[in-house]
Amino acid sequence: MKIIFAGTPQFAAEALAALMKKHQIVAVLSQPDRPSGRGMHLTPSPVKQLALQHGLKVMQPGTLKMEEAQRSIAELDAEVMVVAAYGLILPKAVLQIPRYGCLNIHASLLPRWRGAAPIQRAILAGDAETGITVMQMDEGLDTGDMLLKRSCPIEPGDTAQTLHDKLAGLGAQCILEALHRLESGQLLPEPQDAQQATYAAKLTKIEAQLDWRLDAAQLERAIRGYFPFPVATALFGETPIKILRAHIAEGNGAPAGTVVAVDKQYIQVACGDGTLALEVLQKPGGKALPVAQFLQGFPIKVGYRFKAG
Structure with missing residues (x-):
């Protein structure tokens, strides 16, 4: 034809x-x-x-x-x-x-x-x-x-x-x-x-900012759905951190946005319901890095908090 x-x-x-x-x-x-x-x-x-x-x-x-x-x-x-x-x-x-x-x-x-x-x-x-x-x-x-x-x-x-x-x-x-x-x-x-x-609706960068008051399943879908654009973002203080990969983990009970566990593989963050284990992150101007490498230049410890909403 x-x-x-x-x-x-x-x-x-x-x-x-x-x-x-x-x-x-x-x-x-x-x-x-x-x-x-x-x-x-x-x-x-x-x-x-x-x-x-x-x-x-x-x-x-x-x-x-x-x-x-x-x-x-x-x-x-x-x-x-x-x-x-x-x-x-x-x-x-x-x-x-x-x-x-x-x-x-x-x-x-x-x-x-x-x-x-x-x-x-x-x-x-x-x-x-x-x-x-x-x-x-x-x-x-x-x-x-x-x-x-x-x-x-x-x-x-x-x-x-x-x-x-x-x-x-x-x-x-x-x-x-x-x-x-x-x-x-x-x-x-x-x-x-x-x-x-x-x-x-067309995607916006504003909507890709994670609200930790939501449940872990919603946030995990957001991280997948917003990759590779506009990429899910979490505010740590005033610093926007891009979250490129994560999975749902066990445990909750801490206030939303609270870091509840840190090791060489994951940073676990409390959500409104459940916990999310962050695997790959990226700071402004930096490269996407697995947790072990990310923490070398951007230390995050248990008890620290991401902005909830």
Whole structure:
């Protein structure tokens, strides 16, 4: 099929790589280059980098609401547009351009976790599974008819990064299957039940500050869900300490935020209910370190307290 692909991050690049092997990509849409790194140099997105490596036409409009951008897309004469974590709103005029419309690869089992951060929100909520939904896009926020769904279990040790990687691969498989069914007329739309919908709000650094008054299970999920961005943070005095890995430990009873045990492997901290054993930490300007190395430059002892909330 003649496809326009629209996507920006690595999640989308996985799908593009799979599509290139089976279909004709007439153009790739990706967000404009953004400053990144210490030098804040303009850096192309993972999708743009992959497209250029394979000699594909790349378009980077700042918006799709302008007639010029819409006209350029229409001139491509594509049968379908595949969208994955693109980051720009597709107005009705664009949705109607391809013969088969626009198909979105969404990283949740819709209607649960519509919105910007479905992978992280699923972990934070303690969901047992998530998955991929290939959806027929409409003007709403992830409200279109579902065309294909595949589930993926959330393992106890999954972080947002590991779950992202699993879903990126699953998303690539799903879009190939969906397009195959589309070509053979076997793709049947299923409306979403709006009453079952939940919203996956965009992540903020403020929400990633740990509140030790919560129970240990919630905090452990937060540490996994906020990795690798924005990373869970705990205030020790006025110093923000990033917590990159931890597990639930036995014991409680001390005030929330109190350090109840320290050894070469773990710093155990009392929570509102239960105890959390910190394994990997990072101080401002430093590297992520296991507890033994972290303590050499930042001594923490039993009885010390993290700011509770």
